[in-house]
Amino acid sequence: MDLPIRKFSFHLLAWLHRSRRRRLSFIKRYAYKDIKKATDGFHRIVYSTSHGAAYKAKFRDGGIVLVKEITEINQEKEEFYRKVQLLGRLHHRHLLALRGFSFGHKRLLVFDNVENGSLKEHLNDPLRTPLNWRTRLQIAAGVVAALEYLLLFNDPPIYHVSINSSNIMLDENFNAKLSDIGVLTSAGDSEAMPHTSCSKDCMNQECSNLIYQLGVLILELVTGQSSENGDADLVQWIQESRFRNSIHNMIDPDLGNTYDNRELRSLLAVAKLCIASRGKPTFSVLQIFRYFQKKVEIPQ
Structure with a gap:
């Protein structure tokens, strides 16, 4: 292989490696306090299971979203981020799109608007x-x-x-x-x-x-x-x-x-x-x- 091609291949692989290591570059991270306020202290429950609850959240700009709490035991931070990335790649008109996440007191996923509820x-x-x-x-x-x-x-x-x-x-x-x-x-x-x-x-x-x-x-x-x-x-x-x-x-x-x-x-x-x-x-x-x-x- 010619030297210029080998150099190009090396730099391309290095760039791909760095890109894969970047976490959640296209998904917004929400402040926990903002979500807590938007859900009225996590009291606006839409549905609840043994694995967590989903809340209706209304932000200052008037946007209404669905917030899901993830309560999986022993959920590592990196594993949670990986799941966020995978969910963020799903795009279909009949799926609630993932807007962002929050990782703090609670692990939260923020999904698209739910104007008409469930x-x-x-x-x-x-x-x-x-x-x-x-x-x-x-x-x-x-x-x-x-x-x-x-x-x-x-x-x-x-x-x-x-x-x-x-x-x-x-x-x-x-x-x-x-x-x-x-x-x-x-x-x-x-x-x-x-x-x-x-x-x-x-x-x-x-x-x-x-x-x-x-x-x-x-x-x-x-x-x-x-x-x-x-x-x-x-x-x-x-x-x-x-x-x-x-x-x-x-x-x-x-x-x-x-x-x-x-x-x-x-x-x-x-x-x-x-x-x-x-x-x-x-x-x-x-x-x-x-x-x-x-x-x-x-x-x-």
């Missing part, structure tokens, strides 16, 4: 304007699109996801945004709450659990009922052989007669398939997604 609030709060049928279809489609991106278009598909109405946020246009996304550590541990991970050919227990969560979410969108205290009733209903005869008794009263009957039955067919996949998956993740896209045509 899906759960809109389904369960009688003071909220009910979601119309078109919006519910779009929310279901948005969740599927986000999962497709995370599981099929990331190499390797190491991202962990939890799906429920509490951690699906809605932006100003009521677009669904998944907020509970984690990544595997080098040791194989997970940062996320109840989770699964899989590839497009995955048909194991972990992937079937994820598809099951999607099915339960669809049932929540259709019925307006919460699965917070267990989803047994909703699941039992759709597993009944004569469930089709009771569809109109189960649909959310807030929808009135505004829904399309064909679209409703198609959406429930997807939910039924997702629920049936738990414990004995017979379809891959890719097949489930394609089935949804075939059965559910989102109105423009």
